[in-house]
Structures are given as structure tokens and as C-alpha cells.
Amino acid sequence: MENKNVINIKNLVKQFPVGGNYFTALQNIDLKLSEGEFIGLVGPSGSGKTTLLNIIGGLDSATEGSVSVLGNSMDNTSHNERAIIRRKHMGFIFQSYNLLPVYTVYENVELPLVLNNMEKAEREKKVTQAVEWVGLKDKINSKPADMSGGECQRTAIARAIVHEPALLLADEPTANLDAENSHNIMKILSKLNSEISTSFVFATHDEKIMGYLRRIIHLEDGKIINDEKISNPKST
């Protein structure tokens, strides 16, 4: 299952201007991720995991070094080119779900397909399938305000995977959920990982979900301090 590189990062440095100086959020990051991997960027708050995730997703850019995602160099690409890569090949899951409040579950999940100009009939088929994957068929016409946190996050997952992206980036997907919902979400994600060839990257410091990860990259003060392969994860 794990073969070609999905992410290839070399000597990545990310600095943010703070006052008159620069704060180094990431330094000397070298990282390779292969297709179908289910990995976690783990570390305490401020360790740089979300920044790294954003750079991989093209939401932010590196100060130094090179970043290649799905064969596309993210170093000198325009905002529009990065947006197109995200739209076609990536899915995002956010800590606070980021669902559009005026849309129903169906409409939220449908959005990436609408942005990809997919035909209505095909959209309907794919949305139904994605909603079934996350077990929200009975809530398909509900709006986020009428759903629990777990249901909202499952909707966000359905939205992230509906166009079957090559790479799914999840930033603290279980941080707002209780233990039961966290396990449910991780079970859904690991099941999806085994059923579709999507690679998963999590930024997390939630102990509950670490057991599902097959590779854990430990970050501290913007540096990778350990790259650990898990021999017997729950997700297998």
C-alpha cells in the first residue's frame, strides 16, 4: 500500500514576524510521506504541527526549504494554483468543524463537488455515499446548529473525503469531542484509509487518538524530535 511519495519536505523553515523580530515556528524539517500513510504530527501547543499542516495544505508558505505535495512543488505556486491543488486533491478537517452554518449536511458535503464542477447526478451519488460512510444518513437535511459536535465532525469528514482526495489533512479533529466520539471519528477515518487510497495526516496532541496512528512524528519547538513507526496500531 505504501509506495510513492505524497509529501516531500526538505529543509523547511517557517518564520513569523513578531514585533521587529522573527519567531521561528519550524526549522530544518525533512519529511517524506508515502501514499496511504496514516500519520500524526504530535506535540504540545506551539510545537509547529498546525503550521506544518498548513504549509503542506498550501494555506501557508515556507520561509525556506522546499515542499512538494502530490508531485506539485508548493514553493513558487500562486494562490490560485494552490487553491486548485487543494480543491482537486486534498481534504481538510478542522478542529472547529468549519461547516457552513446555513447549509444542511447534504449541502456542506456537496460543496467540494460543486467547486469541482461535478454534474448534479454524480454529486448526489457521491454525497449519499460519503454521508453513509460517516453514518449520518438520517441527519442529511439537518443544519450544523441542530447537531452534536460528533455529528458536525462526521459531516466535516464526509465533506473532506467526498471527492476522494489523495491527501487528507486533519487539524486536531477530536479536540472538541468527548472520548466516545473521538474513538468513533478515528474508527471512521481508519476505515476510510483502508477502503480508499487516501493518505491521512493528523496534527494532534490528543492521547486518545494516538493509538490509531501508524506513524507518529513528534515535534517540539518547531523541530522533529522523533519519527516513530507504530507496530500494532488500532487502525490496522
Added chain:
Amino acid sequence: MLFNIAIKNLFGAKLRTSLNVFVTSISFFLVIFISGMYDGMREYAKNITIETEVAGGTYWHPGYDSMDPRTFEDSHSIIPNQIKKLIDQKYAFGVLISQASIYPNGRIMPVVMKGITPDQTIVNMPTNVLDQHNDIAIPVLIGSGMAKNANLKVGDSFTIRWLDADRTYDADEGTIVHIMETENFKLDLGNIWIPLSKAQSMLAMKNQATYVTYAKDLEAIKDIEDWIHHDIDYMIRDMEAIIKADEPGAQVMYSILLALAAMGIFNAQVLSIFRRGKEIGTLMALGMTRSRVVGLFTLEGGLNALLAGIITIILFGPVLFYFGENGIPLPMDYSEMGMLVAKRLIPIYSFSLIISTTILISIIVLVVSYIPSRKITKMKPTDALRGRAAV
């Protein structure tokens, strides 16, 4: 695609859309209504002059100058034949003017005494009340302003003193037979109206008049001897000049109204868009390009303006129509100040006012949708996602 998303966003966010549309709609209504009132006020002065005084136009005695009372005494002659024919056919009526003095309640008041054909229906004056008063020496019609100034009421009698054609002063008793409510102060303040035949007899000016007013839509006659024809345009030229002179003022007022409306729309729209910073960040994270996000929000603004136009027609259309038909009563009588302002102000909504307001407000909505969404999309998506957008 953008259109479908914009429609979904608009109709999905019922409260937000309702508020934005309502604010825009109120702006539409207020700009059209207040500008219409102002236009109505200016047009009213012209219309009331035509309705109560000018009708289709006038033929003046060559010596008559309506602005110079010194000409009144000698400005009278036998009405030329062709004009007389019009009067006989009820297409015109004569007015004979003379200076006089009245003595109401022991006071002396200089007045302009005007003899008018009682059965005329050409101008909007209740002159028929002067007819059929054989028991009264001089039946008199006055306006309510004059009645108030002279402390007169219907049935009151007073002495009228005048100078006749033979340069002889004479006097008789006049009795108020009616007090008219007129919005044209020129018919009211300082004027007393008596039957034309009575005036001709009192002034020893048989078959004479100072001017003749003819009905609307009547062609002017040419054979009028030395009398002078003044058409409707000439008679209202002062009003037109005032309206023209007031145009910059009207434009300033329109601009102020539009600016106020723009501020209201700007507040509602900008607040709404900046509150959606996280939504914009999410759309960008899902792969929507910056230009498409700006396009989406500008399109939403355009649809907002369209909806506001429809809501204005549905919600405020009947209100505009009602006031357009019935007017708005003013709290005081401005005619006493010598101003041609209606007691009931009727707004006029011109086609150009409605079209220009619609276009300008739509442009405002589009601009205030475009600018903040452009500003947010220029932020880093990571900041937009955190809802860090700020005005």
C-alpha cells in the same frame, strides 16, 4: 456555480439576508420618498399656480403689471371682441382689478379688489358662492389667511371704499359670503373677490376687465387688439426659475440622502461579510480561488440589491402609492408666510428618480460587498480560517 452558491447562501441565511435586504430596502424607500417629497413640493407650487390662477394662459390689458400695484388703477378697458367671444362660450373669464380699502372692526386695511365672473369653472376657486346674493350690497369672497388677518368670518360686514373710473371715491358695505381654503397665497392675502358685474358697476367700468384667463388646452387667439397674450409658460416662468435655481440644492439633498443610505447599507453589509471571515477561509481551504470568493460575495450583494428592489415594491410600494395619491398633511400653513407650500404635500416619484436611485443603490451594495470580501481574501487563508478578519 457561483450563482447557485450565492442563491443558497442568501436563502439559507434567512435572518442575515432579511436584515441586509430590509436595510437596503429601507434605503431605497427613504431616498425615493424624501426626494419625491422634495420634487413634489417644488412641482406643487407650479401646479397650484396653474390650477388656481393661470389655467391655460391669460390676456392682459397692455398697462397691467401683476407685480406693480400702481398700474392697477389704469389697467382696464373694454374686452376685445375675440376674447369676449371666448368668455361668452365659457372658455374664459375676466377679472377687473382695483385698489380699495376695507374697514373691518374699525381698522383700515388696503386691499386689492378683484371682480371675477362667479360662474367660471376654469380655475379652482369657489367663485360660484358670489352668485345669488341679491339681498347683499357687495358679496365678498376672501381666503382664510385674509379672514384671520382681518378677524373676519362669514356674515361679517364692513365698509369698502374705492376710487372709480371718474376719479370719485365711493363706498358701500361688503359682506363675507364665503371664506375659501386656498393654498395659493396670491389669491388670499390682501385680496377681496367680488362679482365681476358688481365691480364693473362700482368702478364705472362697464364691460371692462384687467385681464382674462382662458381654459387649458385652448389655442391662443391672435386678434386681441392691443392686449397682450401671456401663455402658461410665461405665467409660471418665475416658478420655473425658482425650481431651476433650486436644482443644485435638490441634488445636494439627494446626495446627502444617498450618503446616509450608503452608510446604512455599508454597516449592514460590511458587518455581515466580516462576520463571515471564517466562512471565506473555509471556502479558500476547500479550494475556491480568491477571485471566485470575491465574485461570490459581490454576486450575493447584487442579489441582495435585487431582492431589496422587489421587497421595496412589495412592502413600500403601497406606502409610496398611498402618499403619492393622498399626500402628507403639513403641521402648519406656510401660505401665511407668503410661501406656495401645500397644506398637504404630495410626493412625485419621477421615472428618472426611481431609475437613478435603483442604479446608485445597487452600485453601493456591489461596492460594499466587493471591498470587504476582497480585503478578507487578501489575508492569509490561515488567518481567515481563525476568523481574524477585521475592518
